[in-house]
Amino acid sequence: MDYKVADLSLAEYGRKEIQLAEHEMPGLMAMRERYGADRPLAGARIAGSLHMTIQTAVLIETLTELGADVRWATCNIFSTQDHAAAAVVVGPPENAGTVDNPRGTPVFAWKGETLGEYWDEAEKVFDFTDADGNKVGPNMLLDDGGDITLLVHKGVEFEKAGAVPGQDSTDNEEYKEVLRVLARSLEADPQRWTNIANGIKGVTEETTTGVLRLYDRFKEGSLLFPAINVNDSVTKSKFDNKYGCRHSLIDGINRGTDVMIGGKVAVVCGYGDVGKGSAESLRGQGARVIVTEIDPICALQAAMDGYEVKRLESVVEYADIFITTTGNFDIIRVEHFEKMKNQAIVGNIGHFDNEIDMAGLAKIPGIVKDEIKPQVHQWIFPDGKKIIVLSEGRLLNLGNATGHPSFVMSNSFTNQVLAQVELFTKTDDYPVGVYVLPKHLDEEVARLHLDALGVELTELTKEQADYLGVDVAGPYKSDHYRY
Amino acid sequence: MDYKVADLSLAEYGRKEIQLAEHEMPGLMAMRERYGADRPLAGARIAGSLHMTIQTAVLIETLTELGADVRWATCNIFSTQDHAAAAVVVGPPENAGTVDNPRGTPVFAWKGETLGEYWDEAEKVFDFTDADGNKVGPNMLLDDGGDITLLVHKGVEFEKAGAVPGQDSTDNEEYKEVLRVLARSLEADPQRWTNIANGIKGVTEETTTGVLRLYDRFKEGSLLFPAINVNDSVTKSKFDNKYGCRHSLIDGINRGTDVMIGGKVAVVCGYGDVGKGSAESLRGQGARVIVTEIDPICALQAAMDGYEVKRLESVVEYADIFITTTGNFDIIRVEHFEKMKNQAIVGNIGHFDNEIDMAGLAKIPGIVKDEIKPQVHQWIFPDGKKIIVLSEGRLLNLGNATGHPSFVMSNSFTNQVLAQVELFTKTDDYPVGVYVLPKHLDEEVARLHLDALGVELTELTKEQADYLGVDVAGPYKSDHYRY
């Protein structure tokens, strides 16, 4: 197999961290307890693409404990924690193999892949072998950002067309690699993706961006299989986006730069859930936070929460830290870099690296990119001014720190497990379309995380429930309730 | 006319406060500017029932400036600001009358009505006179909590039945008054409410509770006219519920008790929008806040926001301040009162006074109710223990302070104005049902409040808007986005 970095000490360290993380992921452990005996995912072949961290390791091993056969790639070239990958490959302790004789789950990911490597590895999650030793595709996808969903859809599209466009047809460096991989595949087997797609019961998608693409495909009629939008579970979008970033934003800045945040002026571009968590995080450290927004409702929320709300142009010259959280592109541009102070810090915790115009930065005449340490670069302007860029514009909480902590990911990933079980076991209930999990499951995810925090939940009396017109056991809110 | 307390100095003071409030209500002033010339509400006869405060005065005068004929009652016996009522009755300055010769809008409300007076006054908002001097009903309702909507629906129901149930048929003191008023009406005119209902184009409703009733009626098929749910506009539910209560909760406690909040233990029952604002408010003053919740998602949010989450039973003996925010009933009960500390403070900022079991409190053997000042009572137990109850369990921010401040009400009320215009001018677009305002109007409300706070809004480029799949001018979010 293809896993490059595994060695025994890495795997051992990874196993220790996984064991600690299990304690912090009560939702996933409850899934194992509740469903482990029934193995509702027996027969499932799950192709996964999601940051290969310790938390994901606990997710993967929960899926396998529920009966699934799993293959895994990362969805980000910098976010892999090699000890997590190694530990998953070796396998869980009750049945642990070794690096040479792995009995765990195949993982195709390491920290610092090239774009070419990334797409080569992504392709490998589709190569299952069935009980009889036949090559077979996955029947379930678990995706983060939609990259493996894209591979299937583009594969089918090009197979229908009978040809893959040349790499010259695009300026996008990453898409060139997609075309390369698909061209190679088409040559080898002109029906490969079509066959794979036919075998897929559905995909569960983790992110806003991936979900947006799914809705778009559904609207234009090109969606090939049903999808569950995990991102919009309340216990996902309002938890890992907000509370996860509250934790991991400053963790990434601290590990990357060791610069004091207190007293500094920090600009947070965007005040969605990620922006809300980011702003709170920086304020909690004593920074003065300025928000930029395009949506008047979010802008008004920011103002009512006590933040200054300005256009980036108005504050770029004196701010110290710039964080993008938008899911959009071209938020911080060359015109901004040029006006920033010496040693301004720039990072992204939104989605793609194009939130910051890294390509434009690299093209500034005379600029020099100098690595301070991995994932931390100073870009030195001809006049000596330095701008510090974290994780090359990719997600700094994953590149400079270890991503969201286990507890909040336990919420998100319990949604993933429930969604996988739902789609795999109730396939007929889900014609092609994009769904969210029913609210009672969303509440269940929350409920599984209360004990760990010492929370006592009050119970409605029957009379109170009737008064509200709800069931004593929930769900308690209408679908449009905003929390 | 029936307005009891008006005198000139009250009216003059009210006019000054209205003028100051106009500055703080940029949304309403923008409505006047935008629509004043077109008078889109010309021909509208609006029966309104909503706390008669200075802010409501600005709303009423905005409606009249847009052409409407308006009659107004309050929706709460304690919340009327008499100077506001007097000023509205006298009329706006450009055309002001006097107390003896009022040229403003008829208002049927004063601070401290009895329940009987309350329902007598509520009935009067239905008595319009048309241009020819004929008695005629309203064609629009604007409601807060659904009391005048109830009057119409119950009236029609009893007229159909041909009889009103006797007052003995209910234990509810308030409902007895409803039956009394409707029995009197049925005797006078057995088709009165049926005729009124036929003339009504729709109702716009302000609160969660009122909206719940509307959905219930719609589900059971008894809703008589279309309704716009103003409560669930983001710029309403996430603004006045949260930021309004953040302001007015401590204002009410301070005016009512002068007790230091800092260092105290405060229990907030419920962590919806009102609970979130209340908890923030108390924490901002240095209290240690404990939350109670029945919904696991909201409970988990409270814990992640750093609050202790317990059952009331677990903390009732040592907490100092108890605030209900639930919209449910029987939250604080006799068993709790009995365990509270001496001089514990109890108040409600949720909805009805039944959040606190006031009736049960009054029935404790040997208890004495002693007024400290209006809306502040100490309930003295036989052993000398005192419990301080604010506003007799009704909304303390309205009873002990002046309710939400103008700026946040400007958001809510701009939604009301837009909803009235929408329902009145596009009647055919709204068959019987319950609607929310379209998102672009919700965003517009927010937009109208940014300048006043010095907010600079960033504009999307065409490319960025395309990337997100939205229009440059919005709306920017999907309908299920939670903010």
Add this chain to the structure above:
Amino acid sequence: MDYKVADLSLAEYGRKEIQLAEHEMPGLMAMRERYGADRPLAGARIAGSLHMTIQTAVLIETLTELGADVRWATCNIFSTQDHAAAAVVVGPPENAGTVDNPRGTPVFAWKGETLGEYWDEAEKVFDFTDADGNKVGPNMLLDDGGDITLLVHKGVEFEKAGAVPGQDSTDNEEYKEVLRVLARSLEADPQRWTNIANGIKGVTEETTTGVLRLYDRFKEGSLLFPAINVNDSVTKSKFDNKYGCRHSLIDGINRGTDVMIGGKVAVVCGYGDVGKGSAESLRGQGARVIVTEIDPICALQAAMDGYEVKRLESVVEYADIFITTTGNFDIIRVEHFEKMKNQAIVGNIGHFDNEIDMAGLAKIPGIVKDEIKPQVHQWIFPDGKKIIVLSEGRLLNLGNATGHPSFVMSNSFTNQVLAQVELFTKTDDYPVGVYVLPKHLDEEVARLHLDALGVELTELTKEQADYLGVDVAGPYKSDHYRY
């Protein structure tokens, strides 16, 4: 007697509030319990000058319960709570008199005195009668701001000189009144103040400003008796200045204006203890706070606490709320008023009304001062712009609200009681000079307030105390420790 406003219902209301406040003032109640039997102040004749509020009523009655004979004036023309004054005059319940037959403590104060009345009443606290019915002066002073201390010192000075300067000798309106009173006194008895001063064992002073004057007098050799600086007890300066203002600043703004603080830009001039509490208060309500400072250390603290620190000139045009907290003068000047936005709110919570140049404001050509309600004025500029000024530039928390809450004042006033007992009973230990209370008493004050907040204090073991080089029972810190 001279108390003007007392009537029975006022006094009854005051007694209720006093009873509630006693519960919130555990330090004073502990003084009564500990010292009540010994009556260490028997023989003390205390002339007091301090805001005549409910809290002060509990202080006065604590002093009398410890044996003292007390006479009281206020130190601020607007801060008197008439019901508190009435209740003190009538007397405590166990021995209550009536308004006609008062058995309580003589109080010379009402809300809204003129400056002339103020100094006439201040003079009356010196007119004690001894057991034999002879007129006699006080032997102790309890002062806030130093006004009665000033009266004695100036009186002695002018008696020595044999003449009081004419009122024309000063531009200061208030000092003219001082001269008037002293001239009258000199005429009546040319040795009155000299005799009084000889009988005074000492003064305990409440405020920074008063303390500063005492140190000045001591340095220049003119101090006539020993003084205890109560202000610089930690449990005073770090508690009522900071936590008291955190409570009462927004209380004053809210009662005065009903304007939403959330989302607004508020400028706090000064970042001492009062400024720190004020800034926290406004931030806790969602305002964006900007600080002005002259001291680089405090300025750096403000920045590290996440506040923007600017000169007033830089932000005066766009801020919404301006609060002075400095103890200095001429902080907000005409040049600032002229640049403020319409409906900007201006108030002072520092010390004297000259923090804001009220005299300058009144002299702006064409300006009109219009009362909205007592202690709230709009100053209307010729172009129609309005500036809202609270309490005419005097302390807004006392003028517009009810001052600091009982709990924090219990700390300050327990220091006062301890200081009175210390000076009165250990007169020989205190030669003329200015003293602070010993740290063990300061710690004792804190200790007396812990139970009420449910605080569990950890006890040092003997070994731990030895390790730190302190006694198990304290004091725990060196004198220069900053807390």
Add this chain to the structure above:
Amino acid sequence: MDYKVADLSLAEYGRKEIQLAEHEMPGLMAMRERYGADRPLAGARIAGSLHMTIQTAVLIETLTELGADVRWATCNIFSTQDHAAAAVVVGPPENAGTVDNPRGTPVFAWKGETLGEYWDEAEKVFDFTDADGNKVGPNMLLDDGGDITLLVHKGVEFEKAGAVPGQDSTDNEEYKEVLRVLARSLEADPQRWTNIANGIKGVTEETTTGVLRLYDRFKEGSLLFPAINVNDSVTKSKFDNKYGCRHSLIDGINRGTDVMIGGKVAVVCGYGDVGKGSAESLRGQGARVIVTEIDPICALQAAMDGYEVKRLESVVEYADIFITTTGNFDIIRVEHFEKMKNQAIVGNIGHFDNEIDMAGLAKIPGIVKDEIKPQVHQWIFPDGKKIIVLSEGRLLNLGNATGHPSFVMSNSFTNQVLAQVELFTKTDDYPVGVYVLPKHLDEEVARLHLDALGVELTELTKEQADYLGVDVAGPYKSDHYRY
């Protein structure tokens, strides 16, 4: 020389970090600019003992730029940043040597020394060579915690006694090493420490603990030379203790454990400046913070700041994170460890590792200590319960993260530089004793850090300064002002 870990790439990385840090240390850079030409420290031979971090590197190179000859050891076996040490050894860029041919400052420190190595290295900072190549002692000490001050004083004491006590005379593992080093020295040169002490003009001490020892020595008459207490400069104690820990506490926890802090219960033992910063830090991340305190004043502050204040015993069973900040010993003991939850996290940010009874922990029968990664251990109880201990009970912000950030250390270290210059150049003004820097220098330190944060300082007018009785240029506060 003795520096063990230097290699070129380490040194190069260190130089980059130093260059970045210089930007964040405006106070030190201002010292270079102001004093660089005069070289006021020419002739100074400074023996330093202080955490060998990047920030200390900038301090060392500031001292050398002011003319000093410097030798350096660390004051903590885990806190050395090897790249910082390597870079200092190699020397600053304008005159850089290489690892083989170092032209920088001798440093005797590496991460992870044994106690024996630590004291061997500490001794080496005393071995200067003068211009003529003669061995000579330092004439200045710069100390953190008092270890090298201890070495001199104990050396002198034992030389006077003529003998060093045997290592058996103590149970303290560390003090055994001190005795070993001094015994070796006495044998080699029985007057060595006496001669060194005679040549020392003074010491500047960084910490509370070190300062306490100095005052003790001074009181008992054994202090050998004058000392400046840098710790009690406001810009030190109220800045690095509070704001430094606010930054570095969560940084250490995050790097050490990756555990989500939000929603957890965290106990902070002690509410001095370090505790205040620590509590704010954890609250800013969404933890619920409980404080333990022995001092009633600090306990009351904690309560007023909204924290629960309990004895450790009352909460040890359910809290998740335990942080000691006291400067005392035996705060967390075996009886506490035994009651903690599984995977509780325990760390110290106070002073010595004896705040946590690490020795007691190790002696629990059957307990196993297992390293997760360097400075992070799980202690596994016989029943499988794990307790996670950071940095073996030593300062976790230094052991698990990189200590306080540059900006806050710039404040502390600018005080150090000013104190060194003061003592070295004005020796005669400082007879043996313990001094703090004069307030105008303290204010100067603050002033040098304002520009970097965009702070605008307001200037007093002459009239305002006179009103306050201060100079326009400061100092602005009395010596006992608490900030």
